[in-house]
Amino acid sequence: MAFLPGAPRRLCSLFLCLSLSTLLTRAATRRHEWEVSYQFKSPDCVRKLSATINGQTPGPAIHATQGDTVEVKVRNSLLTENLAIHWHGIRQIGTPWADGTEGVTQCPILPGDTFTYAFVVDRPGTYMYHAHYGMQRSAGLYGVIVVAAAPGGTEPFAYDDEHDVLLNDWWHNSTYELAAGLASVPMVWVGEPHSLLINGRGKFNCSAAVPGTCNATSPECATPVFAVVPGKTYRFRIASVTSLSALNFEIEGHEMTVVEADGHYVKPFVVKNLNIYSGETYSVLIKADQDPNRNYWLASNVVSREPATPTGTAILSYNGDRASPATTPPTGPAWNDTMYRFRQSVATVAHPAHVEPPPPRADRTILLLNTQNKIDGRIKWALNGVSFTLPHTPYLVAMKRGLLGTFDQRPPPETYAHQGYDVYSPPPNPNATVSDGLYRLQFGSVVDVVLQNANMLAPNKSETHPWHLHGHDFWVLGYGIGRFDPTVHPASYNLKDPILKNTVAVHPYGWTALRFKADNPGVWAFHCHIEAHFFMGMGVVFEEGIHRVANLPPEIMGCGETKGGH
């Protein structure tokens, strides 16, 4: 049987069991061999050392069918740098050691080493993978995972064909420069992205580039083309792996019907364009019903931060040719129209035929105030005054083996002084402490988390933070703008048809409430998916059912207190 320990039982508890036997008998193992190395690439026409998989960035798409085991043998051919790859949206039920989160579920993979990730893709949908070590993702290590519904399963919509759209932002500066700048005193901020990439391609204006580095005619930066046949309906699977940017995605002249979010079916709604945050995936349907004698722009634009990056473009081609439309690419909504994006968030609820009702109440509620802080002259992000730092011994190993001296045993605070907190002013006390403590959750308990956004250090500034939970999906119970009041707002939670997601936006000055069941034995990161923000401390970690985790594979060890097999 292709399943790893624990998987079948868990699948059965979370899904309809009707088709499980069919699914099991058909399950295949999808094997991939990847070599990760640095290569000179010109994704936006400017030559840059990029982290590649088998010579490509983005890496190859993983295609599988629900119930399959995906096995990826990763060889680290970086020269002096370690590596870890996270399978974003895959819950790793029964395989918490395969989550690929350096410091949480594994030691990093050393240069020259090979590490095999193996896990079951238990739900159809659109996911992604990316590096999860330092800020390595921004070097180019990412790709999409597409899990098709099992032959027995049905999806609540129909389409003729599909396209993958991977969105990203891109700097010409190296990841090392980005990260070292953030860790510097004073902080050296790299600035807004140089380009927005669609499927790893963009177009920088070569006249603004360092002489000799830019080649506008490089095939590596040829504008991507998405071919359509008039009259047909297409599923666009859209994923964002941006390091920083919130994006708005639009297909000129074509309305989009949102049908999937983070692997869950959405009650369909129509948009002119789609707001998408780093770590999110959506499927939209579009009908090729416009004038077939011309092509149309696909456009990606920065929202939520004042944009200084040109529109990212691709071409929707009715003719099969690569001709650029004569029109101007869509520029998206006003970047600072928070309510525009807020409405899309609220509109995203479960498809009526696929509602998985949330437990009616939580056993525990954790309120997390998101603040920007200053510690030892460095700008950091903190939750309830605690800025997160990763331990050097991965939690999963440390907790399973009782190496409790390897991280702060004091749990981070459950709440903050919410009653008096003015979310519209800079933090009254910009100090914070640094800790690698974590939250221990009772196995099987229901946990609510309310993420409260606030003003940053500078006045009149608050950003969108897309929070991503590893190992779970969560129900999105509600959103608000302003201060969350635990005596008032829970009454307005959507307990009827909340969408399940793994990544959710916390809007400027706003709050987002979510609920999950702590029923996946392991240790799981929960963090802002803006790479710089997690790097600066914007994350927490949950442990649940550590004693139910099966024997750990020794391959995940070798660092910190597990160096040399201690």
Next chain:
Amino acid sequence: MAFLPGAPRRLCSLFLCLSLSTLLTRAATRRHEWEVSYQFKSPDCVRKLSATINGQTPGPAIHATQGDTVEVKVRNSLLTENLAIHWHGIRQIGTPWADGTEGVTQCPILPGDTFTYAFVVDRPGTYMYHAHYGMQRSAGLYGVIVVAAAPGGTEPFAYDDEHDVLLNDWWHNSTYELAAGLASVPMVWVGEPHSLLINGRGKFNCSAAVPGTCNATSPECATPVFAVVPGKTYRFRIASVTSLSALNFEIEGHEMTVVEADGHYVKPFVVKNLNIYSGETYSVLIKADQDPNRNYWLASNVVSREPATPTGTAILSYNGDRASPATTPPTGPAWNDTMYRFRQSVATVAHPAHVEPPPPRADRTILLLNTQNKIDGRIKWALNGVSFTLPHTPYLVAMKRGLLGTFDQRPPPETYAHQGYDVYSPPPNPNATVSDGLYRLQFGSVVDVVLQNANMLAPNKSETHPWHLHGHDFWVLGYGIGRFDPTVHPASYNLKDPILKNTVAVHPYGWTALRFKADNPGVWAFHCHIEAHFFMGMGVVFEEGIHRVANLPPEIMGCGETKGGH
């Protein structure tokens, strides 16, 4: 007692034992705590992410007295990158695990980890330390080690004061770009250095720099000043850690008397300027006997490759002021005057009062033909047709523990078809094989190595290769230009007063013969000290007396087959 296992005995066998008891009673432990991190630095006025020790590049100088134990606690605060530091010129008698050579004597130090190097500095002299992992040295990780003679010891020359001069070449491109370029097909060659640095400082012409990156008035690139008092004599301790360049060093208007090379006293000879190759150290004496009403240039110039890098400069100041001399800095000898440099090599012999005679004959002779080759489209360097690659399990651990599956058990060839080889033509067969095999030497045996240089792949091109041996000094028995003939040239070896060195030049189209005693239990790299050349395979490894090596510290393990303590 401060000594580590094995040291006292070995010291006694190699040195006069007269002063040993004095020396031992006075031995101190010099403790250093280093944090290695990336910082933005402007060594030549151009801002670049640099590898620093405690925020500095070059790192702090290590000062110790003969017989001291040096203990350096290195914390790796690089974000995703590993680390190893080599103590170049220190033989590590009894502590082969402290040599700091990744893949040979240790696994690399992971981010967040601390590794303590501890070793005895058993001889007075001028040494250096530098990163020995990938091409990390070129990122800025290096410094000088100065070991003073023990109070009982005397040096065969006198001086009033001393200065350290650390020479280097510097690129604005990152180490990652350099290394990835070398590994690319086709090779992407970074080109000649942007600057030559003296004590970590140079002056790039800001008008030629990428706008916004260069600040000509940054204190980080202020020209170094060496103060002298008229009439006094100074010892200049000069070390070269260049990645690529052979250098010529000159002090305008001041003759230099060469008195030390690689920690050994030289029969004094006077030069106008000094040729110095990467990995070498020299001490020269200069007398401040010139017009004290002006200052004088110190100048570093590229030789042996056609220079495209401006002269590196510093100031010899009689007045204590920083005024630049009105003169033009010396430009050194003609870059392609091989015989000029050859003569200096031949002139460097042991001081009459400090001759350590070599064993009269060798037990084994290894001839190594240095060729440039092409393997799978990549340019490589090879010895006798074998291009060296480092194993993933360090040899020291693998051999001590009998993990013989971790590297090629076939030893590399002892010789090549020297009789017919035309050193003045490109290699007739540019192919080579790649191997991590090594030479096993009988413990205590006397080994001769003759390094034969030859024409590169392109016609009429041959470079100088400075070869560095770890764990030993070797006697330099002879040099020649042209093809080495083992039936003829050994008769001309200098067995009377050869200098002992750890790094020696092999001149273009020439050969260099050296002898050493395989009496230091451990595994030792021997390689071209041009960082790119070793990276491209120009090295070999010697094992000797592995069974005499004491128990290995577990801290050196954790990679390859020793991951997880296997």
